[in-house]
Amino acid sequence: MSTSRRDFLKYFAMSAAVAAASGAGLGSLAHAADSRPEKWVKGVCRYCGTGCGVLVGVRDGKAVAIQGDPNNHNAGLLCLKGSLLIPVLNSKERVTQPLVRRRKGGKLEPVSWDEALDLMASRFRSSIDAHGPNSVAWYGSGQCLTEESYVANKIFKGGFGTNNVDGNPRLCMASAVGGYMTSFGKDEPMGTYADIDQATCFFIIGSNTSEAHPVLFRRIARRKQVEPGVKIIVADPRRTNTSRIADMHVAFRPGTDLAFMHSMAWVIINEELDNPRFWQRYVSFMDAEGKPSDFEGYKAFLENYRPEKVAEICRVPVEQIYSAARAFAESGATMSLWCMGINQRVQGVFANNLIHNLHLLTGQICRPGATSFSLTGQPNACGGVRDGG
Incomplete structure (x- = not known):
């Protein structure tokens, strides 16, 4: 069953209201018996800026369950988004390999990582050679790890020689x-x-x-x-x-x-x-x-x-x-x-x-x-x- 954005927000608000009224939090989602975790690993929810602690259930090296960390500020509570981390992570609709549109109006086609990286490098090289380093830019995200943003800064500022580096947290x-x-x-x-x-x-x-x-x-x-x-x-x-x-x-x-x-x-x-x-x-x-x-x-x-x-x-x-x-x-x-x-x-x-x-x-x-x-x-x-x- 597909869920629209409006439905998602409606269910999201309902879950928050129920949690606030009852004092009960959303725990780990139900999972099949053969997917029960072998161990729980500490982590942090990657959605909003609240920084809720999570415990990720792992089996055979794969994340299979999620629950709130009782020893973090969220005291074991997760909202609907945090509770759905595992289904989102394991969704069949996730993009797991590079896709390239080979012609205008054409379909996105899967390619290898080597081919995708070579294509990106050649496009950046040709743009810089033709129009200078300020013809390229990097636009990051508040979802990026600090290390990822650091590396991008080094590549674009130190490598390409452009100051065109920014991210969507500038807006918020x-x-x-x-x-x-x-x-x-x-x-x-x-x-x-x-x-x-x-x-x-x-x-x-x-x-x-x-x-x-x-x-x-x-x-x-x-x-x-x-x-x-x-x-x-x-x-x-x-x-x-x-x-x-x-x-x-x-x-x-x-x-x-x-x-x-x-x-x-x-x-x-x-x-x-x-x-x-x-x-x-x-x-x-x-x-x-x-x-x-x-x-x-x-x-x-x-x-x-x-x-x-x-x-x-x-x-x-x-x-x-x-x-x-x-x-x-x-x-x-x-x-x-x-x-x-x-x-x-x-x-x-x-x-x-x-x-x-x-x-x-x-x-x-x-x-x-x-x-x-x-x-x-x-x-x-x-x-x-x-x-x-």
Whole structure:
């Protein structure tokens, strides 16, 4: 039976919701008696950037089963994607040898590795000879091992002499990196997954965590179950499975998230919910052109984002702006989580900056449970493409 992408996402969301509600995780898939593992080998799930630990069941040198590692942060839980690693790995539809289209419009035909590599080398050679080294490029992936990205960098930069090296994590991580660098001078989150278990308020924006990071969603839902007083704010134009567990769903008009967060900052300052002892000691201010400014200058800038005005821009009830700002600032520990809804947009760096601003204004940072935490989309976006060159 074939499954469409829409069906897959639907089942994926359902599995996350069931796991969150029941506390039960998906274990190893059923397997035939003659395929029962002889041993279990530690590994890491290769899908999203959550980094869940897995135990791979091996028999006769072949992977035959999968289950979550109980000693990793996922505590034995795997989402639907992780649970299907073995069927995907052993699918008859996997491409296991090179394919070449010998003529335009022709079919892909299997060839040997030697023939495929010779063809690639000749095409690269002819392009470089005719048009120079910048006529070729390498576009990598956050699914690549760090070692693979390193070798590709050596070949293209050191061998071919071109700087045309990039990868798809640029799309999902460049905004987050730019935001962290310009706010903190370092390009990674300072928090950890353990902060989820300490947070008393979650500000989730631009992330359908339930479908994109279901293991972490389950952890957030469990935190809410253990301590019902924990507040969850989901700011997202869509109503998603994630928003269903929220105390407040702010369905702002697409593209108005910056105005919404500026307005939250206005409420925090004008209701004296900020933390002057923190920002006076640790925070500096800059204007829109990157020139040094001060708190009064920032406060004056925010006058353009009074909640009554922004509520019309965002098309949300003005009470939501006030309530979200108060919950964020008055919490014992607020953790912000965001993903591609923030990072894959034209003003993604600024959107990241504004999330960090809320934490810096309120001192909701560098304490257990209080942190601004970007969720990524691929397992080796940082180590492979970014840190690898």
